Amino acid sequence: MRVSIDWLKEYVEVQEEPRQLAERLTGVGVKVEAITPLNQGVRGVVVGRVEGIERHPNADALWVCTVDVGRPERLTIVTGAQNVRAGDLVPVAVPGATIAGGKAIGVAEFRGFRSEGMLCSPEELGIDEGGDGILILPPDAPVGADAAQYLGLDDTVLELELTANYAAHCQAMLGVAQEYGALTGQTPRWPEPRVAEGPDPVTGAPDIRDLIRIRIDAPDLCHRYAGRIIRGVKVGPSPGWLQARLRAAGMRPINNIVDVTNYVMLELGQPLHAFDYDRIAGREVIVRRARPGERIVTLDGQERVLDEEVLVIADGEKPQVIAGVMGAEDSEVRPETTTVFLEAAIFDGINNRRTSRRYGIFSEAASRFSRGVDPSGVIRALNRAAELIVQVAGGQVVAGVIDLYPRVAVPRLIPVRLRRLWTVTGLALEERQVKEYLERLGFAVLPAEDLLFTPAGEEGAGGDGDGAAGGGEAGGADALAALAERDPVWAAMARVSPVPADPANRSAWLQAARQEIARARETVRPWAADEAGGLGAVGANPRLDVAIEADIAEEVARLHGYNRIEATLPQGPAVRGGRSPQAAITLRARRILAGAGLVEVMTHSLTHPRVFDRLGLPADSPLRQAVTIQNPLYEERSILRTLLAPALLDVAQYNVNRQVRDLQIFEISRVFHPRPGETLPREEERLGILALGQARPKTWDQPARPVDFYYLKGVVEHLLDSLGVPREAWRLEAGTVPFFHPGRTALLFVGGEEVGCLGELHPDVQAAWDLPGRAYLAELRWAPIVEAVTEAPGYTPVPRYPAVGRDVAMVIGQEVPAARVEAAIRQAGGDLLEEVRLFDLYQGPPVPPGKRSLAYSLTYRAPDRTLTDAEVEAVHNRVRQALQDLGAELRS
């Protein structure tokens, strides 16, 4: 919403500078996003009349104009524009003037003709209005007057960025005026339209009902529909003031009728639509759902195919408007239109929003309907538009308003406990202050007693059936007057927003109001005992976004000022916070890995469906079963990942492409697996590790350490040990996994359960990601590892007796895994064997092919005595024997 400060001043006094005004509005929640002065440097441009125009004798594309600018002498001005005619009123930059951007205009030569200034295009005046040529001014432009002033350029516009709640009422000048008035203690001046009605001058019919029939077939989508007819209008350009207002608001003037509907929409927030009455087939208007396959060519020239989800305004033949979104060319007001049917209606916001999104039409009307338009303001807006149309286009308003109101709206009556307001806001405001703030915002405020007290004759009324009383209320004004006299609640309801005049609507209104009042009294009844004295009641608001006590709390707090809320901290018993044990372990794991030199990455959960092919997963791999996004924006973010590996490979590739070739990275994050028959997928945390290049560069004191399988295994072992996963709780076994090197992959088992694998990436996959050298990758399900962490593993006494070391070296077949050798040593060593460490491994000459040399350092110790040489010798010999049994040839 663009708010012209000049325009705002029609409704409230504004003394402040734009910047202060903007700050104050922002302070109450009406956020001003930008402050834009409209005049971009236009000085000294005046209104001129083109008295004569001739083609330039030396240039076909140029025209020489004689222009009256209200001075005794005429100016000769050369223009290249092709849209100027004799008699036109145009903005003239006389010599010495400046145009938008500050460019100075002087006398110039155009092929032999002196041009005493320049005729201005909209762009040259800083008006954003497309089209070629000179800006042709309306007939009411006074020759010689300052054009910037006439065009309303000496104004500043506040651009509002409205939140959904304030958007409803602040997409209207009067809504903004109400907010500013509340801040400054002013009641805005609402327009009070006066419509001079009469019988139809053409047919002599006394009432609009004789000229048109209106029917609502979809009352769920159209809550109110009202119309008027104006005869004998003369369609033409709007007067300058009207054009200026629209331009300031960012809308383009079209013609006087359409401009008035837009003006009233901007002023009051109620979108309107003007039809060419003579083009309404069958002289009937039907508000209905479109039929499947019906078509409409909207004003933007697009043909739209409709269906039952779309609400249309149709005539006897076909849809003429997508309701509250955009009209059709057919029934649009055009230059030859003489009779206007004017519509003011309320359409269902949700349906409207859906339709406007579906067709991609984000019209000003849709922007309002989708956020909610106050139904009680329909007739005022209709009358305001009728009044203005007669003012700017002439004509006669035909007597009568058709007002169909299937969903009658009454003001909300919101009971409020003062003490509750204090609690929620943290502001201890007196009842008097609360009342004042709310009244400034346009609410009617009642004292508590008025709600607690139920006047005689009201008991049991409301809720459902309203039989007897309803009959009496059909009388209309008198019935309401009587109610208002004996019950101030009724008086407040009637005061705060207009009551429909149509007898049927009025009766419905009374009935709805009665229910609203009864509901409020019902709410208050149980409060009375303990909240008495602190009870205030607020009635009847015109704001659709204010419905409950908490909404009132916000209204009061924002007007009082959020900045006046004192900062406190929650009171009450101290409570223990913290992470879950699982989260604490995960946090520790991340630190352990970072401590081991790895870098944590965070990768996207959304990925490309083709990653499974790139990994070479078999067609039937369950990892291909992914959660699919129905409305992705990019294919590479169209499914949820089922494993971490591809994202880590992407990170490697990204870095390699940037010459970062040494990387050891990890991530603990979720993967997603659909669960047949379940609404939500299984979300599983995994640890992924990827190593590439060197873990340690060559330095002057150490050789380089390229990553390999054992580096990766070391990281995993270090993590498990540091976390406190006991060695006996896990094991690694050689295994095969599709995208891994078949001879260099191990499966990790924790507590007997396979939790994942680590190993060298398969060469094909490495090529698919274009990685240099060999990459090592681990992907482990995280929860089983966390489960296996033993937080307090118990204590073994520190050894009191010395240890004895012995080494054993052997040559043994390569096919015997180191784990078996170690197991044999440990088994033979029994309780006295404390530690086994492989300290040398050698293959190659002189060791025979197919064999390798292994050397272990063994530590023996007894907990309760110093071992004798004989004891050590005995057990060490058993170890040696066990190794020989395994096929080892001992070297020491």
Place this chain on the structure above:
Amino acid sequence: MIEEVSRIQAEALAAIQAAASTEELKALRVRYLGKKAELSQLLGQIGRLPPEERRAFGAACNQAREAIEAALREREEELRQQELAARLEAERIDVTLPGTFMPRGHLHVLRQVWERFEEIFIAMGYEVYDGPEVETDWYNFEALNIPKGHPARDAQDSFFVSDEVLLRTHTSPCQIRYMQSRAPALPVRVIVPGRVYRRDFEDATHSAMFHQVEALVLDRGITMGDLKGTLLEMARALFGPETQVRLRPSYFPFTEPSAEVDVTCIFCRGAGCRVCKGEGWIEILGAGMVHPTVIRNGGYDPEEVTGFAFGVGLERVAMLMYGIEDIRHFFNNDLRFLRQF
């Protein structure tokens, strides 16, 4: 003979003084104090003296011996010091050579900010909680007072898995999940850091995936002042003790009253600069008092308890803290970026 003793003593002391190494001293010790030394031999001839002279001669011998002994010790210590100094000098190394390389790992910058949030709130007695990233429409929207057709759904354009299932657009569904898991226990104090998803085209300030930290407090008598005070604590812990917070009225369907929260611009400390567009304030999060409908959907009675909630974008905070200009840095995982933190 006494003259002889004096001569020997003088000669020995001179030789000791002249010794240049501890090795040499060892030889001198043998020479002057050993069994075959002159002094020992002289003493062996004590029987030849007349008895009245023997005492004086013995004393002179012992005195000489002690003097030589003392000189040897003194000289030995001198030489040891000299030799040690010489050795240490010879062992001098170049301390400016680089130390042994230790690989240094890094936690992701977002993780570091994430943990900071956790620490701040755990210290104030908050629990850390998380829920599913793939959510039902009910938890993500309906339960948070955002019915179908609500305009707020536009602002949180969503990735849908089915009509009723989507990637959560905020961490707020965990307000409901946590309340449901706790009701009717009081107080509720919880934060929920986690991943969220929005259907946004990606650019310097938009990412389809990002992170939020949600906070929820529920108890009897919780006020908007408590919200403000808590935000102030948080802001000061994050951005420094001088930081102020400012609340501006705003709108969220799941809070009422609602507020947009600004903190003192961390670049200019409130003086006004390019980053804060001269305002002195930077918007960092949205907050408010929990809407009664949300409290009810969580299983508590809004007549009995009130509460506040807020949600802050981790990336936003990290970008402010470190002056990072492009949100995509966080997920590109360029090691030259990650290694800076």
